[in-house]
Amino acid sequence: MTPTRAAFAAILGKDLRTELRTLQSLPAMALFAVTTFVIFRFGLDRTALSGSLAAGVLWATLLFAAVLGINRLFVSERGEGGFDAIRLAPIDRTALFAAKAAALLVYLLVLELIAVPVFALFFLDSAAALGPLVAVLLLADVGLAATGTLISSMAVNSRARDLLAPLVLLPLVVPLMIAATGASEPLLAAGGPAYDRFGTWLGVLALYDLIFLLVGYAVFDFLLED
Amino acid sequence: MNEAIEVRGLRRDYGERVALPGVDLTLAEGEMLAVLGPNGSGKTTLLRILATLLRPTAGEVRVLGCALPREAWRARGRIGFLGHEPLLYRDLTGRENLRFHARLHGRDGEPAARRIEELLAAVEMERRADERVAELSAGMRQRIAICRCVLHEPELLLLDEPESNLDAEGREAVGALIGPDAGTRVVVTHDPERVLPDADRILRLGAGRREMVA
Numbered sequence: 001m002t003p004t005r006a007a008f009a010a011i012l013g014k015d016l017r018t019e020l021r022t023l024q025s026l027p028a029m030a031l032f033a034v035t036t037f038v039i040f041r042f043g044l045d046r047t048a049l050s051g052s053l054a055a056g057v058l059w060a061t062l063l064f065a066a067v068l069g070i071n072r073l074f075v076s077e078r079g080e081g082g083f084d085a086i087r088l089a090p091i092d093r094t095a096l097f098a099a100k101a102a103a104l105l106v107y108l109l110v111l112e113l114i115a116v117p118v119f120a121l122f123f124l125d126s127a128a129a130l131g132p133l134v135a136v137l138l139l140a141d142v143g144l145a146a147t148g149t150l151i152s153s154m155a156v157n158s159r160a161r162d163l164l165a166p167l168v169l170l171p172l173v174v175p176l177m178i179a180a181t182g183a184s185e186p187l188l189a190a191g192g193p194a195y196d197r198f199g200t201w202l203g204v205l206a207l208y209d210l211i212f213l214l215v216g217y218a219v220f221d222f223l224l225e226d
Numbered sequence: 227m228n229e230a231i232e233v234r235g236l237r238r239d240y241g242e243r244v245a246l247p248g249v250d251l252t253l254a255e256g257e258m259l260a261v262l263g264p265n266g267s268g269k270t271t272l273l274r275i276l277a278t279l280l281r282p283t284a285g286e287v288r289v290l291g292c293a294l295p296r297e298a299w300r301a302r303g304r305i306g307f308l309g310h311e312p313l314l315y316r317d318l319t320g321r322e323n324l325r326f327h328a329r330l331h332g333r334d335g336e337p338a339a340r341r342i343e344e345l346l347a348a349v350e351m352e353r354r355a356d357e358r359v360a361e362l363s364a365g366m367r368q369r370i371a372i373c374r375c376v377l378h379e380p381e382l383l384l385l386d387e388p389e390s391n392l393d394a395e396g397r398e399a400v401g402a403l404i405g406p407d408a409g410t411r412v413v414v415t416h417d418p419e420r421v422l423p424d425a426d427r428i429l430r431l432g433a434g435r436r437e438m439v440a
Contacts, residue, residue, distance in 0.1 A: 076316075084309070085327065089330035
């Protein structure tokens with residue numbers, strides 16, 4: 001049997017190479033996020049946001065931008081026979097789950113490298129919150145990558161995948177969004193970052209990540225069966 | 227001689243529709259089985275079950291000594307499968323695709339690179355292998371797909387219309403990889419004249435018919 005690490009590296013390398021070559025997901029995700037911030041900027045008619053409103057705008061935008069990438073995550077496997085190729089190989093199929101989740105995590109990190117500075121430029125008076133916000137972004141991204149990969153692999157076989165993935169995904173990530181906005185809200189407070197219950201919310205995010213990584217590991221093999 | 231494939235009472239349904247109505251067949255190591263039949267007779271379904279890609283609805287299937295689907299994990303990696311789809315990523319080059327499949331089968335480094343170059347040379351694709359698969363003709367894709375199918379030196383080849391899209395030159399080129407010297411093979415075809423001279427056994431599938439000719 002091929003070592004899982006080798007299969008993981010092969011699939012992740014293939015996905016990143018393909019994305020670099022075709023730019024099918026990342027530019028759309030980044031453009032969506034920046035455009036949404038512009039709409040919020042003029043829609044709310046505010047030059048500065050703080051607290052729960054700032055956290056809400058940031059996380060709603062990042063979540064919907066992520067959905068664009070999640071919808072496309074398994075399209076090449078479905079359309080070009082990748083599922084069959086992976087099922088024919090002597091590999092642990094959870095390597096596919098791990099590699100796809102890692103690819104999605106990379107997309108989310110690149111998205112945030114572009115979108116978060118734009119958010120700060122449009123809405124924040126100071127960049128002091130951005131440092132501690134990194135921990136929230138990382139933990140939320142892991143959860144979003146695990147849940148998104150799981151849902152995308154189920155939705156890709158449906159003709160209504162563009163509709164199905166968000167419909168199933170959004171209710172599942174409600175706890176993740178509550179924890180992410182809960183942790184971000186004091187960081188984005190008007191007077192500068194505060195840390196009320198910051199550790200608790202990070203704990204909730206880490207627990208969510210653990211649960212969905214374990215669920216993905218446990219059920220992904222069955223999802224690939226005919 | 228050991229049996230490479232043993233199938234008894236194999237049945238596969240898609241909902242209400244019966245795709246395979248109960249097939250019995252055996253194939254010894256080193257032999258070639260030709261599977262004939264009109265469209266919709268279950269040829270591709272049979273091949274996908276033997277390749278561990280589909281579960282049978284009923285019946286016993288043993289491939290390379292492994293009972294399917296229970297021991298499918300033991301058979302995977304020992305089977306070379308060529309279906310209707312080439313199983314190649316359109317945005318990767320032919321060489322990148324082969325490298326990817328080699329890594330999935332636990333082959334990497336210099337030996338894998340050498341094997342890939344040998345195969346590309348055999349199908350006369352070494353000069354076009356750095357072009358994206360999307361830019362290749364259907365025949366060229368088929369040649370790369372055949373390289374993909376035999377890359378890991380499988381013990382059993384399952385080939386669904388392997389010469390489709392190939393011109394006379396292409397058929398000649400792939401002959402060394404999937405022809406009579408390629409070992410145990412199951413070949414699905416609509417062109418009996420090409421395949422029957424090499425066939426040790428023939429399975430004819432049809433509407434409600436499954437006839438094994440030794």
